[in-house]
Amino acid sequence: MNTNRLSDKIQNMLNNQVAKEAEAAQVFLSYGCWADSQGYGGIANFFFRHVGEERDHMMKVMQYIMERGGKVKITAIKAPPEDPTSLKDCFEKTFQHEVDNTTAIYEIVNLAHEERDWATYNFAQWFVKEQIEEEKLVMDLLDKLKIAGGDNATSESLFNLDRFIGESPDDVPLARDASMDKPE
Numbered sequence: 019m020n021t022n023r024l025s026d027k028i029q030n031m032l033n034n035q036v037a038k039e040a041e042a043a044q045v046f047l048s049y050g051c052w053a054d055s056q057g058y059g060g061i062a063n064f065f066f067r068h069v070g071e072e073r074d075h076m077m078k079v080m081q082y083i084m085e086r087g088g089k090v091k092i093t094a095i096k097a098p099p100e101d102p103t104s105l106k107d108c109f110e111k112t113f114q115h116e117v118d119n120t121t122a123i124y125e126i127v128n129l130a131h132e133e134r135d136w137a138t139y140n141f142a143q144w145f146v147k148e149q150i151e152e153e154k155l156v157m158d159l160l161d162k163l164k165i166a167g168g169d170n171a172t173s174e175s176l177f178n179l180d181r182f183i184g185e186s187p188d189d190v191p192l193a194r195d196a197s198m199d200k201p202e
Contacts (some may be wrong), residue, residue: 021087028138029088031126032079038122039076041095043069045115048098049108058105058176060184067188075148082141105176106160106169113156120149159183 024032050065080090102108123145130139162182166175 022089023086024083024088024138025133025135028126028129028133028135029083031129032083032088032138033091033093035122035126036076036079036083036090037093037095038119039072039079041098042115042119043072043076044095045098046072046112049102049112052101052108053105056105058180060180060182061105061108063184064186064188071188075145078144082138086137104169105171106163109156109159109163113153113160116149116152116156120153123149155188 022029046065046068050062050069053059053065054062083090099111102111123142127139127142127146130136130142162179163171166179171179
């Protein structure tokens, strides 16, 4: 008796997401190593913390596939991209990486809706919320770098930025959580 509750299309898409999350972990590992080599220990710490988060996302998708009776397929992943050329380039590439991942999550949501697979649709909603947080987190990094002076930032402002990012929490306040008493 076949107990797989996932269509072949959804199972394949979810397995692709497993690979995307593994690739994200490698990208962040690479960027953390680059940041460390540039003397940005706080920013390296930020990326190294996010490696674990991306791997947790990968495990979450794998577990869901297995819970639905599907088969997880582990594939080779792409090598991380070239090292960034600057801190701005690093944050911009990180943002684009998150946007690409959001697009992949939306494709899962769209297919689940089209196939009326409400379990997968519901499961994917967690990732939709998570991607809002991930994009916002990187937008905040870009904003902080801009305030520090962007490409013309002084050593002192970069030092302070690095320390701030290294000590910052890994989540950000979101609009949906705001109230009159707690605007952020």
